[in-house]
Amino acid sequence: MKRLSLLLMAILLPLVSISQIKYESFSSQKLGETRQIKIQLPRNYEKNTEKRYPVVVVLDGDYLFEPVAGLVDYYSYWDDAPEMIVVGINQDGTRMNDTYYSDQNFLPEGKGAKFFEFIGMELLAKLDQNYRTANFKIIVGHDFTANFINYYLLKQNPIFKGYVNLSPDLAPEMANWVTSALNKSESRKWFYMATGSDDVPDLKDNIISFDGQLKGLSNELVGYKFDNFEDATHYSLVGKAIPSAIESMFEIYRPISTKDYNETLLQTSVSPSAYLAEKYSTIEELYGIKKKISLNDFMAVYRAIEKTRNWEEYKELYKMAYDSYPGTMLGTYFEARYEEETGNPKRAMRIYQNAYGQKTIAFLDSDFMLEKADAIKKDFGY
Structure with a gap:
């Protein structure tokens, strides 16, 4: 496990150092003490x-912050997840009191109730006040703190939309409460849970039983993923679970994949341009982020149109390209292809010629566009 941890840190620490890490002391009225927090911008x-950013709150920040922050930075660098503000709460020496719950009703009590209010009423409010936060918020915990994060899900209007449970040490009734809350949820939620073949036996058995309940979820608003990693211990599973959780929560955010292209865009019953517009509309709706359509996704739709010869699809595509990449040849090329393939070669020729002086993009440059215009001129004798 030490080797795995050293390897994980060797990969992630250079990434974390590139991002902006701030260390702050937070004086909490709810707790009656000062807490140390880490913030990665x-x-x-x-x-x-x-720009506004989703927020990831990481409990056990003294050891869990760096892996989460590093992987968030890594995934956002490759545009497989949005850039996010990551906040770690150090709990070295306090986590047992912070996560305390009643032996009678199994709800946070004493210091546990105060810690619950500290996060929900003080920490998040300060973050919203001091940083440009979006409404999409995720919370991450490990064993005792993983159980604790689920209490927020039981509220009538949960402040977190994503819950990352790393080998949760479940309180009695927690599995039933969470299952009920997810089934009744009227807004989008993401719930991730992981264990490993070499996890603490009692924890693993309860987690697998809990997964059996959650597999029966019928609420389409809930995204659920479970992992049981082979040869993973209670601690080493963290390095495998965090990337899996990020991927599951931001599946639609990622660029169009080869699988999406083959199984969706090439189907004649699907409008590639409508698929693209809906993808980015959904990203804004789910995560509160207005994301610029990536060049990768434009190229995927372009290739699908050329493959299926569904030329009418270019009409909406070139409008989106003009909006997303003004001043470049992208929209011009798509518009010219539309006119060329729908019976207006002379207009297509002129549009190709109009690209001269615009910015190059992807495979499009002035020579290519003028060659396209000259080919039309030669074929039709204009």
Whole structure:
């Protein structure tokens, strides 16, 4: 396990060092004491002054913050997840009191109730006040703290939309409560849970039983994923679970994959341009992020149109391209292809010619566009 931890840190620490890490002391009225927190801001936070970011709250921040922060930075770098503000709460020496619950009703009590209010009423409010946060919030915990994060899900209007349970040490009735809450949820939620073949036996048995309940979820608003990692211990499973959780919660955010292209875009019953528009509309709706359509996704739809010869699809695509990449040849090329394939070669020729002076993008440059215009001119004798 030590080797795995060292390898994980060797990979992630350089990534974390590139991002902005802040260490703050938080004086809590609810707790009556000062808590140490770590905050990782996205790489370009200072430059993108109008952009708002989802928030990831990490309990056990003294050891869990760096793996989560590093992987969030890694996935966002490759645009497989949005840039996010990651906040770690150090709990070294306090986690047992922080996660305390009553032996009678199994709900947070004493210091546990105060810690619950500290996060929900103080910490998140301060983050919203001091940073450009979006409404999409995730919370992460491990064993005792993983159980604790689920109490937020039981509230009438949960403040978190994503819950990452790393080998949760479940309180009595927690499995039933969470199952009921997810089934009744009227808004989108993501619930992730992981164990490993070499996890603590009692924890693993309860987790697998809990998964059996959650497999029966019938609520389409809930995204649920469970992992039981082979040869993973209570601690080493963390390195495998965090990337899996990120991937499951941000599946639609990722660029169009080869699988999406083959199984969706090439189907004649699917409108590729409508699929693209809906993908980005859903991203904004789910995560509160207005994401620019990636060049990768434009190219995927372009290839699908060329493959299926569904030329009418270009009409909406070139409008989106003009909006997303103004001043470039992208929208111009798609519009010219539309006119060329729908019986207007002379107009297509002129549109190709109009690309001269626009910015190059992808495989499109002035020589290519003028060659397309000259080919039409030669074929039709214009």
